[in-house]
Amino acid sequence: MTGGPLLDAADLHVWIEGSHILQGVTFSTPATGVTALLGRNGVGKTTTVKALLGLVPRTGRVEFAGTEITTHPTHAIVARGIGYVPEDRGVFSALTVAENLRLAERRPGAPRYDLVHELFPELRARAAQPAGTLSGGQQQMLAIGRALLNDNRLLIVDEPTKGLAPRVVREVADAVAVAAERVPVLLVEQNLALVRRVADQAVVLDAGRVTHTGPALDLLDDPDRVRALLGVSRTSAGPAADPTHDRQVDTA
Ligand SMILES: Nc1ncnc2c1ncn2[C@@H]1O[C@H](COP(=O)(O)OP(=O)(O)OP(=O)(O)O)[C@@H](O)[C@H]1O
Numbered sequence: 001m002t003g004g005p006l007l008d009a010a011d012l013h014v015w016i017e018g019s020h021i022l023q024g025v026t027f028s029t030p031a032t033g034v035t036a037l038l039g040r041n042g043v044g045k046t047t048t049v050k051a052l053l054g055l056v057p058r059t060g061r062v063e064f065a066g067t068e069i070t071t072h073p074t075h076a077i078v079a080r081g082i083g084y085v086p087e088d089r090g091v092f093s094a095l096t097v098a099e100n101l102r103l104a105e106r107r108p109g110a111p112r113y114d115l116v117h118e119l120f121p122e123l124r125a126r127a128a129q130p131a132g133t134l135s136g137g138q139q140q141m142l143a144i145g146r147a148l149l150n151d152n153r154l155l156i157v158d159e160p161t162k163g164l165a166p167r168v169v170r171e172v173a174d175a176v177a178v179a180a181e182r183v184p185v186l187l188v189e190q191n192l193a194l195v196r197r198v199a200d201q202a203v204v205l206d207a208g209r210v211t212h213t214g215p216a217l218d219l220l221d222d223p224d225r226v227r228a229l230l231g232v233s234r235t236s237a238g239p240a241a242d243p244t245h246d247r248q249v250d251t252a
Pocket residue numbers: 016017021039040041042043044045046047048
């Protein structure tokens with residue numbers, strides 16, 4: 001593969017309990033940087049991620065690194081090099097940080113503890129601490145660290161700041177930015193200041209369809225378009241915007 005998209009989704013449809021949740025989602029992510037998947041609450045962002053990973057039944061076509069993976073089972077899709085950090089982070093509370101990391105090791109290939117500890121030294125310092133006693137930001141670091149442990153070619157990170165106290169959001173923004181220096185990221189996020197800080201491209205969903213794609217800053221610098229597409233009145237306008245503010249609000 002030369003110069004093509006890393007991940008290419010075409011005409012994804014998902015039905016859940018009779019509801020047509022994804023109605024032909026089409027977008028691609030480049031092989032570098034952060035692609036933000038944006039949209040109001042309930043428009044289908046998490047369902048899109050699950051559809052990419054084969055976690056929900058869907059129709060359409062998904063290609064990863066030039067190979068069609070639509071019919072592959074989830075374990076085969078992630079084995080191709082996709083690290084997934086789900087919305088609830090999925091850490092095992094009763095296990096230590098080190099045990100959580102060990103459980104994430106995937107063969108073949110040596111686990112990249114050196115990389116994880118270089119990016120997140122706190123995970124080494126807290127190796128013996130039960131994950132359930134970590135702060136929300138530290139748990140998010142652990143979740144991202146687990147995804148970085150293996151030789152992944154793409155990280156999919158679903159709403160890493162959801163439910164976190166504002167002071168922790170900055171920590172998570174740092175963790176995402178640090179991870180993105182090494183591996184391209186598909187980031188589901190509603191905190192537009194964080195998106196401004198880390199995202200290169202933006203894909204906007206509404207009611208199960210893609211309504212906008214393009215450079216993230218082009219969108220964020222256009223308040224009218226942000227209001228129309230995302231239903232927010234503030235756009236975290238300045239480049240120095242504080243990522244602890246400006247979550248989207250659902251105006252539906
Ligand atoms: N397992 C399910 N059973 C029933 N409805 C579901 C299920 N999963 C998702 N939905 C519905 O599908 C729609 C899209 O949900 P999804 O979680 O993908 O949205 P989202 O954009 O990620 O929202 P949020 O920002 O609130 O996380 C919502 O209306 C949701 O209620």
